[in-house]
Amino acid sequence: MSAAGPVRAAGPASTAIGALEKALDGVAFAPDRLAALDRAEAFPADACRTLDDYGLHRYYTPVRHGGLLDDFAESLQLMRAVARRDLTVTIAHGKTFLGAVSVWVGGTDEQAAWLAAEIDRGAIVSWGLTERDHGSDLFAGELTAVEVADGWELNGEKWLINNATRGQLICVLARTRPAGGPRGFSMFLVDKRQLPPDQYRHLPKVATHGIRGADISGIAFHGARVPAAALVGAVGDGLAITLKALQLTRTGCAALSLGAADQGLATAVEFATEQRSTGQRHVRRTLGDAAASLLVAEATSVVASRSIHALTTEMNAVSAITKAFVPSLVHELLEQVSELLGPSATDPGYRDGRFATLWRDHPIVGIFDGSTLVNRNALINQFPKLARSWPDGRPEPWDETGLASATTLTADLPDFDPAQLSLMSRAGCSLVQSLPAAVSELRGQVDRGLLPTPVARVAGELESAARALHRELADFRPSIRDVPATAFALAERYELCFAGAACAQVWLRNAAGPGAPALWHDGLWLRAGLAWVVAKLGGEADAEVYDPVADLVLADHGRGVFSLLPGIGSGNGQSGTENGRFGTGSGQ
Amino acid sequence: MTPLERADELERRFGDPRDPDNPLGFAAILAADERAEPFAAGQRVLGDFGLEAEFVPVEDGGHLAGLDGLIEIMRSVHRRDPRLALAATPTSAEPVAAAVPAMATGILDTGLRTTVRHVASRRLYGRAVIDLPYIGASLAGAFVDLLICDAFGAVAARAGQLMPASAAGYAAAAGDAVFRRLRGAMHQLSVLLGARFYIREGDHAIFQKLLRDLQAVSLGTAPPAATQARLAAVLARRGWLSAGAAPRELFRLDAGLPSLPSGPIAGDGPDHLAAALRARADQDADDPEGREVRGLARVFVTDLGKLGDELATAGPHELTRRYVRVLEAGACLGVWQAAGEDPFLGDPGWLLAALARLSPRPEPLPDDVEKRLSVELLDRHAQVRGFGLANRHFPG
Numbered sequence: 002m003s004a005a006g007p008v009r010a011a012g013p014a015s016t017a018i019g020a021l022e023k024a025l026d027g028v029a030f031a032p033d034r035l036a037a038l039d040r041a042e043a044f045p046a047d048a049c050r051t052l053d054d055y056g057l058h059r060y061y062t063p064v065r066h067g068g069l070l071d072d073f074a075e076s077l078q079l080m081r082a083v084a085r086r087d088l089t090v091t092i093a094h095g096k097t098f099l100g101a102v103s104v105w106v107g108g109t110d111e112q113a114a115w116l117a118a119e120i121d122r123g124a125i126v127s128w129g130l131t132e133r134d135h136g137s138d139l140f141a142g143e144l145t146a147v148e149v150a151d152g153w154e155l156n157g158e159k160w161l162i163n164n165a166t167r168g169q170l171i172c173v174l175a176r177t178r179p180a181g182g183p184r185g186f187s188m189f190l191v192d193k194r195q196l197p198p199d200q201y202r203h204l205p206k207v208a209t210h211g212i213r214g215a216d217i218s219g220i221a222f223h224g225a226r227v228p229a230a231a232l233v234g235a236v237g238d239g240l241a242i243t244l245k246a247l248q249l250t251r252t253g254c255a256a257l258s259l260g261a262a263d264q265g266l267a268t269a270v271e272f273a274t275e276q277r278s279t280g281q282r283h284v285r286r287t288l289g290d291a292a293a294s295l296l297v298a299e300a301t302s303v304v305a306s307r308s309i310h311a312l313t314t315e316m317n318a319v320s321a322i323t324k325a326f327v328p329s330l331v332h333e334l335l336e337q338v339s340e341l342l343g344p345s346a347t348d349p350g351y352r353d354g355r356f357a358t359l360w361r362d363h364p365i366v367g368i369f370d371g372s373t374l375v376n377r378n379a380l381i382n383q384f385p386k387l388a389r390s391w392p393d394g395r396p397e398p399w400d401e402t403g404l405a406s407a408t409t410l411t412a413d414l415p416d417f418d419p420a421q422l423s424l425m426s427r428a429g430c431s432l433v434q435s436l437p438a439a440v441s442e443l444r445g446q447v448d449r450g451l452l453p454t455p456v457a458r459v460a461g462e463l464e465s466a467a468r469a470l471h472r473e474l475a476d477f478r479p480s481i482r483d484v485p486a487t488a489f490a491l492a493e494r495y496e497l498c499f500a501g502a503a504c505a506q507v508w509l510r511n512a513a514g515p516g517a518p519a520l521w522h523d524g525l526w527l528r529a530g531l532a533w534v535v536a537k538l539g540g541e542a543d544a545e546v547y548d549p550v551a552d553l554v555l556a557d558h559g560r561g562v563f564s565l566l567p568g569i570g571s572g573n574g575q576s577g578t579e580n581g582r583f584g585t586g587s588g589q
Numbered sequence: 590m591t592p593l594e595r596a597d598e599l600e601r602r603f604g605d606p607r608d609p610d611n612p613l614g615f616a617a618i619l620a621a622d623e624r625a626e627p628f629a630a631g632q633r634v635l636g637d638f639g640l641e642a643e644f645v646p647v648e649d650g651g652h653l654a655g656l657d658g659l660i661e662i663m664r665s666v667h668r669r670d671p672r673l674a675l676a677a678t679p680t681s682a683e684p685v686a687a688a689v690p691a692m693a694t695g696i697l698d699t700g701l702r703t704t705v706r707h708v709a710s711r712r713l714y715g716r717a718v719i720d721l722p723y724i725g726a727s728l729a730g731a732f733v734d735l736l737i738c739d740a741f742g743a744v745a746a747r748a749g750q751l752m753p754a755s756a757a758g759y760a761a762a763a764g765d766a767v768f769r770r771l772r773g774a775m776h777q778l779s780v781l782l783g784a785r786f787y788i789r790e791g792d793h794a795i796f797q798k799l800l801r802d803l804q805a806v807s808l809g810t811a812p813p814a815a816t817q818a819r820l821a822a823v824l825a826r827r828g829w830l831s832a833g834a835a836p837r838e839l840f841r842l843d844a845g846l847p848s849l850p851s852g853p854i855a856g857d858g859p860d861h862l863a864a865a866l867r868a869r870a871d872q873d874a875d876d877p878e879g880r881e882v883r884g885l886a887r888v889f890v891t892d893l894g895k896l897g898d899e900l901a902t903a904g905p906h907e908l909t910r911r912y913v914r915v916l917e918a919g920a921c922l923g924v925w926q927a928a929g930e931d932p933f934l935g936d937p938g939w940l941l942a943a944l945a946r947l948s949p950r951p952e953p954l955p956d957d958v959e960k961r962l963s964v965e966l967l968d969r970h971a972q973v974r975g976f977g978l979a980n981r982h983f984p985g
Binding site: 344485 | 779
């Protein structure tokens with residue numbers, strides 16, 4: 002076990018986040034200003050410029066192409082810090098990563114170098130996947146690209162596209178084979194500045210329920226001529242590139258939900274403190290339950306982000322799990338907070354309407370980049386291989402090295418290699434396969450007095466739930482056309498097993514000894530996280546554990562972000578959190 | 590006119606909300622919403638209709654005799670613009686307040702109708718979206734949620750009128766459970782609508798307004814902290830132990846009601862909903878579905894017993910959600926038993942679905958039950974009938 006406690010608290014990641022937090026305390030992010038922009042449905046240009054000045058866009062380009070992106074878990078925390086202030090700004094700015102990622106995954110070095118230079122100069126890159134009548138069904142896309150002398154001609158429209166109007170560049174998924182099919186689409190990096198005005202037009206900004214200031218619009222191409230060099234990857238690679246790129250972006254979406262959850266929990270604590278209701282047992286249970294769920298979401302998201310580097314071939318499943326699980330969990334967390342707040346939850350006058358706005362905005366995370374249903378469907382399609390990874394109730398060997406690297410938060414991450422991303426990988430899910438071994442390690446710690454006894458029970462329940470689930474997965478007969486409704490319930494259970502396993506491994510690989518922050522004392526967060534997961538799986542609740550968690554949330558009030566990890570953020574100009582500050586642990 | 594006839598009259602005056610040329614329809618409601626203005630044309634209709642008199646007891650010269658008519662009238666308002674309803678509740682009389690959750694189910698009616706329209710018209714993976722098994726199951730689930738909310742809301746409102754001295758627990762429970770279930774169902778539907786739910790234009794735009802309004806109505810009129818505190822007090826007094834059979838009129842939705850009590854609803858007297866479950870759990874059943882109903886009733890009775898034990902150690906607040914599920918189940922069972930020969934309400938299909946959904950360990954609906962519900966849902970949609978217990982015809 003690590004001796005230094007989790008996370009490179011004093012390393013480059015926390016330096017970057019500290020500097021970002023300072024930038025976020027600037028005037029462009031003042032809550033009343035963001036609220037006024039939201040009311041006017043106006044693009045938060047000043048806030049985006051502040052992020053440009055800080056250089057956030059440089060984290061959208063991998064280091065090998067000249068940017069600063071070399072750790073997806075660091076990016077997660079950076080975007081989470083912005084999302085804690087405002088989801089519209091985060092989505093508006095972060096879109097450039099989504100627009101560019103197809104090139105990082107499928108483009109040539111020359112294309113990547115060119116795009117990296119453009120992003121460095123401040124170009125906004127958009128991503129044109131969805132169309133008016135097809136939504137998430139990419140196979141039905143009607144926008145066409147036809148090969149012509151010296152290049153391609155594009156016809157058709159993309160709709161509900163973030164930054165379609167403001168962006169200078171857009172990656173467009175186009176049908177290149179009339180019959181379509183898996184090899185029937187190709188990806189093009191289109192430079193709008195090079196197109197004559199009569200070859201494209203922007204579709205009007207769409208009035209949306211939330212993220213009202215964002216540029217959600219569309220673009221229509223009319224005989225738009227793009228050079229041969231605009232093609233990203235080979236002809237016919239478009240869907241494969243898209244699905245691989247989505248493995249990265251879907252994992253990254255967790256940052257938006259974590260930021261929303263941070264703000265939601267902080268609001269709940271502040272409200273309860275104002276109301277002097279923090280002494281009431283049910284208020285504390287609610288706070289503790291919400292905080293425990295946030296820690297589960299955090300452990301899951303961090304491990305998933307690190308898995309991009311360390312368990313790349315497994316990302317097809319990991320990304321679908323993360324994108325379905327984390328936004329759904331945070332939806333519930335925000336519902337809980339809203340019940341605590343009562344009428345203040347929808348009051349635009351309460352704390353500049355910050356909660357009302359974020360509660361309204363957050364559902365977009367469960368919709369874009371593949372909705373919760375699309376992701377559960379993607380996970381269901383992988384049930385046969387996931388079932389094979391647990392034959393006869395016993396898991397197959399897993400990628401021990403990759404798993405250790407993904408879950409040991411102080412370990413250096415291997416460079417991310419996009420070539421390892423796979424749609425057809427036969428790899429299972431190392432995290433879930435390692436669960437029985439992790440549970441026996443936890444039992445060992447209980448026996449040695451390092452963890453309280455209830456951990457053994459909840460961990461055991463989690464293991465039993467995973468075994469039962471895999472038995473059902475083995476009986477599952479896949480059908481692309483007639484996925485039974487019950488399969489979606491299996492997918493939800495799989496997500497919970499994944500989340501529980503993430504908690505177990507993060508504890509086992511990082512637990513620090515004396516001097517560790519209070520959340521880590523006696524495995525408090527682990528016990529709370531496992532209790533939350535097991536209760537969701539229908540097991541027996543261990544609700545008492547939420548009380549000490551609530552104590553810590555309340556003790557931390559005003560001091561920073563409630564987190565497993567030290568130094569990831571300071572809320573709004575507040576100094577770092579006590580419970581997230583590690584001493585010099587001695588290991589166990 | 591009877592109250593139900595007046596409700597139909599109000600529907601006629603408002604007309605088909607989906608007709609884009611209707612100055613009282615969704616297009617006009619949304620336009621006012623976009624201007625952040627009250628829906629003035631709608632307010633005028635309610636004024637001309639004489640809505641205020643619906644809240645004034647008959648003995649004082651108004652129309653208010655029983656709450657069921659008022660509920661249907663206010664449902665017609667909620668299914669169009671719940672903000673009109675907020676403006677139109679000038680009374681704070683507790684018996685009427687107890688009926689507010691039942692009125693708000695009109696929101697889910699439109700949410701469900703909007704979603705059915707969407708999935709029926711859209712194709713995904715080469716087929717109609719509505720034919721995807723998960724979509725069908727989710728729609729059936731939302732339909733069941735609406736029936737549960739309607740049954741419990743109606744029973745809670747009737748209890749306030751039939752036994753005002755002992756119905757406060759039901760009123761608090763309905764405020765808590767109905768609104769949470771409505772919010773949950775609207776969320777499930779929003780998942781089915783996907784990106785369309787998030788857009789304030791086009792055929793589905795009413796959905797996002799109703800979602801916002803539901804949040805405001807539910808957290809405003811029944812603040813969860815207050816209702817749960819009241820419920821915890823009820824639970825702590827263990828009224829379900831002392832219950833005898835309920836008066837039949839409690840569950841017979843077409844039965845007349847005594848005149849509206851003028852005072853507050855009080856007490857936490859005997860819990861007749863739990864009693865209905867207990868009676869069913871002990872009753873002989875000779876057909877398979879009757880046995881299934883009995884089996885499910887036993888599940889709730891068992892859970893009630895556990896609740897009693899757990900009250901000794903856990904705080905009542907942690908147990909209120911389970912308790913209200915028992916109450917919801919009791920209300921559904923009572924309504925089904927009293928529905929007699931009604932071809933839909935008297936059929937055990939919807940009840941089995943409701944009890945399965947409410948059970949401490951919810952199971953997916955059996956295929957044949959889901960099928961029956963789906964057929965009913967699509968029939969009602971095609972015939973423009975309400976999705977609630979009353980199965981009313983709507984204009985359109």
